Amino acid sequence: MAENSKTKKGFRRYTILIVDDDPSIVTLVKQLVDQEKYKVISTDDGESAEAIIRSRCPDLVLLDINIPGKNGLEVCRSMRGDKETQNLPIIILSGRTEQVDRNLGLEFGADDYVTKPFNSQELLLRVNNVLKRVYGSQARNDTLTQGVLKVDFGKHEVRVKNKIVQLTLTEFKLLSSLLDNMGQVKTRDYLMEHVWESGEGVFSRTIDTHIQRLRNKLMDAGKYIETIRGVGYRFKI
Structure with a gap:
């Protein structure tokens, strides 16, 4: 605080x-x-x-x-x-x-x-x-494990093979949005609206750049984020 x-x-x-x-x-x-x-x-x-x-x-x-x-x-x-x-x-x-x-x-x-x-x-x-x-008081507090990835939403903590991964707030929100819709393809427009809220001034290149950085930081878990050419992205093991 x-x-x-x-x-x-x-x-x-x-x-x-x-x-x-x-x-x-x-x-x-x-x-x-x-x-x-x-x-x-x-x-x-x-x-x-x-x-x-x-x-x-x-x-x-x-x-x-x-x-x-x-x-x-x-x-x-x-x-x-x-x-x-x-x-x-x-x-x-x-x-x-x-x-x-x-x-x-x-x-x-x-x-x-x-x-x-x-x-x-x-x-x-x-x-x-x-x-x-x-x-906000309604913050999510559960923990989710998928493959080598573990996300503690209450602590805003991400681990890959039990090693802590440092994400920015935007990267964490982007990962959370994909996890909340696991297996579903989410368009760039959807991610703009839900990660940046207004989406104003956000280009597709911005989304792609953040996705690439997120994949790199997630190391072995980065492969779980799939690119659906011409559409968007999805989280799938």
Whole structure:
């Protein structure tokens, strides 16, 4: 739990880190998330963002790409490469509106990508959706074993031949979606909608890239994920 999160009568006060060098954006987002009584901390550069993430453990990061020092994509990649922060929810806020930029942000491990100028209520909805998905009280807690693969959904732990495999949050959601529909072919559109929720700005190449990384990380269990040419993917032993 984050340093500033509180639990009282079932209510958790989430801490959100805003990383943006535009004071007007920071003020706007602070006012917006204050509607939900979230605690907000902010900074304006990549290096301090990483330091705050590691020292204060926020529940979610709203991350601009064009910030001084390390840019947002570099920060995102750094967080995904650290086992202590690899599951930290990250939503990119960016003035880059091209599809290739959206796709790149998601490939670097962001959970969502929102372009500026943004609709305030839409941003709040996306923040709440990500928080609910990651920290929701109805989280799955069972364990599933298929061949050499074992997944503990409660712990977000994946093992292959009893060796722990480190997955990002997106990779874990992708694997979970395939396992929930074992033996069924799921289209790329289905995976876009269920893994990234909105699916906005996600290309087929993004799905293919994540599938390939997931297969590589799963080692001997990677072969369980089959490509159905022209359609999508399925998990089958």
